[in-house]
Every structure is written in C-alpha cells, then in structure tokens.
Amino acid sequence: MKKSQTRLCCLVIIFAAILLSNATINNASMSNAAENATKNVAETSRKILYFSNSAGYEHSTVRSQNGLPSVSDIAIADVCKPVGIEVICTKNGSIFDEDLHSYDAFVFQTSGELAKGTKEHPEWALTETGWKNLLSEIRNGKGLVGFHPTTDSNRVGGNIYENSPKDKITEFTKLLGAEFTVHGQSQETTISVVQPSPFAWLEAKGKSFRMFDEWYVHKNFGNDLRVFAVLETEGMKGEVYRRPPCPIVWGRAEGKGRVFYSAFGHYDEYWKDSNNISLVLQLIQAAIGEIKVDLTPNINTITPEAAVLKLPN
DSSP states (O other), X not given: OHHHHHHHHHHHHHHHHHHHHHHHHHHHHHHHHHHHHXXXXXXXXXXXXXXXXXXXXXXXXXXXXXXXXXXXXXXXXXXXXXXXXXXXXXXXXXXXXXXXXXXXXXXXXXXXXXXXXXXXXXXXXXXXXXXHHHHHHHHTTOXXXXXXXXXXXXXXXXXXTSOOOGGGSOHHHHHHTOEEEEEOOOEEEEEEEOSSOSSHXXXXXXXXXXXXXXXXXXXXXXXXXXXXXXXXXXXXXXXXXXXXXXXXXXXXXXXXXXXXXXXXXXXXXXXXXXXXXXXXXXXXXXXXXXXXOOOOOXXXXXXXXXXXXXXXX
C-alpha cells in the first residue's frame, strides 16, 4: 500500500513538474512574442510635423473653425495612424526653433511670407533659426512634402510670364523646386503620368487621366527635378495655361534628404476622398524613406519646355 502511495506521489510530482515547465516555456514564449511585437511597433513607428501656417491666403483645407482641426489635419492624421505614423499638427512656426530630431519628415501646406506669421498671430512666424533647423534636418536625411499652396510661400513674385534671375530665387523655392505664379479658373484637364511610377496611386492611373482642380502655374523650376506627373496644358481654358506641359507632381534630393511636391488638393473634397488621400500617404512615406524613390533628375527630358511661361502669338 505504501509503495503504491509512493508511486502515486512521484507521478503527481513529475506531472506537476511537466506542467510547470510547460507554463514557464509558454510564458517565456509569450514574453518574447510581446517583446518582439513591441520592437516591431518601435521599428515601424514614425513621427511627422504637419505645418499649415497661412501667412497669405488661407485655403479652406487648412482652416480651423471653432478651434477644431482642419479637413487636412484630420485627413493626414487618419491616413497615417494605421501605418504607425504619428502626426503633430501646428500653425505655429516657432516650433522649428526647437529640437526637430524626433521628426522623420515635415509636411507643409502653407502660403505667404512665413517669416511674418499670420495676421492674427505674427508670433507664429518661421524664424531664421527655425528655417536653418529645418534645412539642416532635411539635408541630414529627413524628408519634406509640400502640398498645393506651399509653392506660394516665400516666393519672389513679379511678372508671371518671366522667370526670376537665379540670384533672386528664394531658398525656399529652391528647396521645393518651383514657385507658384498664378492660376486660372478651376477645370478638368489631362494629367500625364511618368511610368513606371513609384507611387501606387499614380501607377494605377496608367499613362494619363482626367482630373478637376484649381491648377497652379509655376515658374523658376529647378533643373534637378524628378517629374512624376505632368499638367497637359493643351486645350485648357485661360491665357495663363497657354504654355507647354509642365510638372505638377515632382521630387528632388536635398543633401541626404528627400523633397516632394504635389499641386493636387485645392478643394476640401480632395482631402475627404480616401482614394486621393492614398497618394498623400505615399508621398509622406517616400519623404520618410519607407517608399524608395529614384530622384535622378528627368525634367529636361519629360518637360523640356517647362521654363517657357507663354507661347508666342
């Protein structure tokens, strides 16, 4: 009887040891899985600064009403969240005076002389120190994306049918790759796509597509642009569009960094369309470096007459 009890106790002890061992292994596996998951989140987590200061004309897409986020604030935050990109939205340019190292890219939708701040808040100016900090971050490997009105920031201005002398072109325009000069009436027109495109949204459009928007006319194009989409001006209404085809979405390298610009997005509806917003995300991911983009210049072959601002009579 005692021998049977002894055997039973041994079996219970052995069984308990096996259960404890398995529990330890399972707990260790769960701990490792949790640790790896945390690492993966950390590895994919990014942070961008979305700056929508309107020192000039304030587009409805960046306008905050009753202290609520603008339509573009909401759109950018919503599209970035599922892929682990944190978005900090601000109109206060003094943020660039601070340490910018925690940001992986900067997104602008601005207008006017940013050094003046806004009419209501001149203290929101992008200072010389802030500008130098931003430029340093980009040149050291960060990214910048400018949307629709951004080329209307810190520009020379002047005759809309004349490119500015090179020594007069602003540093901001040189960084972005061109300067807004004028626009005509909103209309549907043809956009040609340089294929193959690194951006899935443009790739899916094929060689060309039709789109309605307010189309910017640019001057002072840099000769180092990588053109991704072209505004086909033939048949457009308005004297300002009587010029050769010109870039409408492009990128360029700035030191170790990446700069992109898209002229799309004048209307609120653009920022509320989940299909269109996918291009916004892809440009941001390219600026961060998550989408690899060849920035070898092609402007002289894709749009060789982009600098021609008016066709002869």
